Amino acid sequence: MAEKEEKMIPASSLNPDKIHTWPHLVRVEFIAGMLATLGLFLWSLLLDAPLEEPANPTKTPNPSKAPWYFLGLQEMLVYFDPWMAGVVLPSLIIVGLMLIPYIDINKKGAGYYTFRERKFAMSVFCFGFLILWIFLIFLGVFFRGPGWNFFMPWEEWNPHKVVALTNIDLNIFVAQTLGIDALRNPWVGCGFGLVLIGAYYSIIPAFYYLKGKTMPVIQELGLIRYNITAFLFVTMMALPIKMILRWTLNIKYVLVIPGILNI
């Protein structure tokens, strides 16, 4: 991609050949605008905006779905409690997006398409955008039915579908494996969860920091930028990790602090 791009732009591009906005850009804008308006017109002629029964606060539909662009967040509710899925993680997504220009100090790949020159930035963003955002929306729109259960698009929505609730918390899972009575010692499990999350947030970043000590990229980033990047990255990866934990081991919470919060 980058090579093709470079070839198309002449060597004299330091002093690039300029063109007149009128007619060159205005023409492109006009055509694009006309086509988009035409598309919108056809869409509006062929498909009516939905209008269901009048609002009825006593009749909750099942499922109640948020607007499609929030279904990624609604999907996160399966794996995290509302304070995480609905408040903390969305805030971190917004803040994290805003921080991107300040933590990505790679000067290459500005102003043209390239994967090779910015592999890490590209992979992380594309994973977050295409999988954790677009794909989860897709899942929410087409594959979630009553009770937020999983249905194939061609499957009939059966509101009485019974799904076994076999989820257990990680502390109980571990306690069971070790043969400890978790219910009588909640603080053991809680301590275990805290240590686990603390380790997740410190060991992974520290490991790569030490491993990358010789890498100029990490040197150049500096400690603060590195830590912010690592924090955001590790937080983002918590979602797929919890998804996998849920699907494979039926783990619900990793950390339970009774009466305060669960993660």
Added chain:
Amino acid sequence: MNIVELKAKIQEIQKTVVDSYVWKSIFRHGYKDIPRNRVLMTASNVFLHLHPSKMRRHGIKVSYTWCAGGLTFLFFLILTVTGVILMFYYRPVAEYAYVDMKYLQFDVPFGMMMRNMHRWAAHGMVILVMLHMFRVFLTGSYKPPREFNWVIGVLLLVITFLLSFTGYLLPWDQLAIWAVTVGTNMARATPLMGHEGPLAEQVRQLTGLITPRYDARSLLTAGTVVGAPTLMRFYVLHCIFIPIVASILMIVHFWRVRKDGGISGPL
């Protein structure tokens, strides 16, 4: 009159019009395709002078920008026009809102079309703004000197979601109130400030605040449930407050595109 005479006649009329006092008071330059006129075409037109009069060649490539930013703006304009038309027929009162939608659909000429265009353009704008962000990332266009414009962009992304979300409630049908109920319910779990959030109990004991009636969620819904007060609140946010904020942010965004050196490109 033969064809040659006709042509001459037309040219004569054209000359009279273009040379007239009134015409010259409106158009300050000729239309002949010379570099000076091409520049003036952008520079002396209040709308087109959003653009520079000359730009780098690759900046107009659709394969580079996908036109996504510009089309997002176009959809915002379409939404403004169709939205104002809908406002003529719509009352944000629980008793009337739904009936007004029905009236609009069945009795207002082109009412259904206006509603459809408003609805689908709103979805379109959300799709386009996400595509625009994706393209800006792929081309690394947030890199210096455009860091801050990316930040403005993220705010615009959030504002676009909020615009769409507040509008979702206004038809006052089942889809509307339940989607908004699901959305706003999350706010009750806000740490410290939502009545079911972590540590809210402790805050309540300390301050007496943070009850179901007064917490982060009721700030949005103007009550403990999505009801008539929510409708009014969302209406004002949707039709006045958020569009104004969006417009201000877009002004800054476009200004910065220019000030940061126009559309990005390889050095």
